[in-house]
Amino acid sequence: MRGREETRAPARASAAAPPRDADVLVVGAGMAGLSLAVALAERGFGGRVLLVDAREDWDVDDRTWCSFAVGPHPFVGAVAHRWARVRVREGGRERLLDVGRTPYVHVPARDFYRAAFARLGSAKRFVVRGGVRVDGLVPEPGGVRAETSAGVLRARWAFDARPALPPPGGTPRLFQHFRGFFVRTEAPRFEPGVATLMDFDVDQGRGLRFRYVLPFAADRALVEDTYFTETTFPIGEALLEDLGAHVVEREEGGVIPMTVDRFPVRPGIRRIGLAGGVAKPSTGYAFEFAQRDAAQIADALVRGAPPPPFRRQAFLDEVFLGVLARDPAEAPALFYRLFDRNPPARLVRFLSERATPLDHLGVMASLPKRPFIAEALRRVHARAALFGLA
Numbered sequence: 001m002r003g004r005e006e007t008r009a010p011a012r013a014s015a016a017a018p019p020r021d022a023d024v025l026v027v028g029a030g031m032a033g034l035s036l037a038v039a040l041a042e043r044g045f046g047g048r049v050l051l052v053d054a055r056e057d058w059d060v061d062d063r064t065w066c067s068f069a070v071g072p073h074p075f076v077g078a079v080a081h082r083w084a085r086v087r088v089r090e091g092g093r094e095r096l097l098d099v100g101r102t103p104y105v106h107v108p109a110r111d112f113y114r115a116a117f118a119r120l121g122s123a124k125r126f127v128v129r130g131g132v133r134v135d136g137l138v139p140e141p142g143g144v145r146a147e148t149s150a151g152v153l154r155a156r157w158a159f160d161a162r163p164a165l166p167p168p169g170g171t172p173r174l175f176q177h178f179r180g181f182f183v184r185t186e187a188p189r190f191e192p193g194v195a196t197l198m199d200f201d202v203d204q205g206r207g208l209r210f211r212y213v214l215p216f217a218a219d220r221a222l223v224e225d226t227y228f229t230e231t232t233f234p235i236g237e238a239l240l241e242d243l244g245a246h247v248v249e250r251e252e253g254g255v256i257p258m259t260v261d262r263f264p265v266r267p268g269i270r271r272i273g274l275a276g277g278v279a280k281p282s283t284g285y286a287f288e289f290a291q292r293d294a295a296q297i298a299d300a301l302v303r304g305a306p307p308p309p310f311r312r313q314a315f316l317d318e319v320f321l322g323v324l325a326r327d328p329a330e331a332p333a334l335f336y337r338l339f340d341r342n343p344p345a346r347l348v349r350f351l352s353e354r355a356t357p358l359d360h361l362g363v364m365a366s367l368p369k370r371p372f373i374a375e376a377l378r379r380v381h382a383r384a385a386l387f388g389l390a
């Protein structure tokens with residue numbers, strides 16, 4: 001069952017409560033944790049903020065964060081590459097979209113970490129401790145206790161970015177899993193101005209699959225082999241075969257849950273990042289939504305209010321996810337229609353969850369009626385059953 005979504009404040013501390021190590025404890029100084037800390041610093045949060053992470057090294061390029069540049073956030077200065085056009089391919093056809101007003105942008109992880117640490121370095125009372133593994137978070141009167149490899153830490157609020165999957169809530173669930181190769185080709189193979197978001201003209205034998213290509217130059221790109229499937233499995237190097245002579249300079253990979261399920265809420269503890277459900281269920285994009293979540297949490301804490309739950313425009317996503325899970329063979333054509341039959345600005349607003357009600361109507365009108373209406377009815381029925389109404 002899905003958890004209640006509001007974050008409750010911990011019970012009041014008694015007079016003899018042990019001292020706190022921080023007002024805000026952030027567990028996991030990765031994308032979401034650092035984004036939250038920076039959002040707090042930007043707003044002049046006056047409390048003590050302690051970030052702990054099992055890792056000790058942030059001088060790494062372990063992620064390629066891309067999103068449409070739909071709004072300001074503290075890491076705009078770390079954008080390393082912009083694409084004014086994006087492409088989708090399916091069944092031998094291709095759709096090119098001009099997204100120049102809200103380009104598709106790339107923030108390399110190393111630059112993101114540097115920007116975050118630079119910002120936090122000048123913020124008073126913000127501390128990052130690497131090499132600290134958190135094994136458990138326990139609500140207690142007046143706050144939260146963290147059991148860590150460096151002993152017990154106490155705080156008023158804990159924000160938990162440790163990777164974890166919410167319990168199944170009876171909704172469709174897929175995993176976006178991928179393996180990406182940073183390649184340099186001998187001959188020019190790429191079109192530097194166009195990011196290929198989804199190229200479905202690849203073997204679909206193991207499940208819904210597409211090629212994602214971020215060209216940095218005519219002979220340099222990130223080529224990613226991506227699956228949306230119910231289970232994960234090893235991904236080989238087959239997609240590199242048609243590149244001709246090339247070298248792989250480095251690799252990245254990951255698994256992103258595509259789900260609308262959430263963890264049950266515990267007093268004083270708020271999940272953030274992928275574990276907090278920020279990844280868009282129908283696409284797996286998370287960076288932009290984590291920035292929005294960080295801003296909303298920071299706004300609340302600065303006001304002295306509890307952190308609000310992460311909210312999203314979820315129903316159409318839940319339906320979309322259900323259709324993808326039920327009929328993956330039809331999914332390439334669905335995505336193609338989505339890109340083909342919506343103006344770029346509406347599509348970007350939809351993918352970035354800035355869609356107006358009119359945009360939603362437009363998106364719905366662009367999709368085939370029968371599978372979506374059937375899935376929407378299923379989802380409504382499932383929700384009614386959840387509340388004992390069906």
Ligand SMILES: Cc1cc2nc3c(=O)[nH]c(=O)nc-3n(C[C@H](O)[C@H](O)[C@H](O)COP(=O)(O)OP(=O)(O)OC[C@H]3O[C@@H](n4cnc5c(N)ncnc54)[C@H](O)[C@@H]3O)c2cc1C
Binds near residue numbers: 254
């Ligand atoms: C290779 C890759 C590329 C991606 N590209 C995109 C993209 O282009 N666009 C997009 O929107 N999303 C993308 N994502 C998805 C998502 O944005 C990232 O996964 C993002 O890093 C999620 O942020 P997070 O804070 O939840 O997790 P992380 O950034 O992974 O941070 C979690 C942190 O918790 C720490 N940690 C874990 N366990 C413990 C513990 N027990 N104690 C203490 N610390 C712990 C980890 O060391 C880590 O630093 C990508 C993901 C991957 C893996």
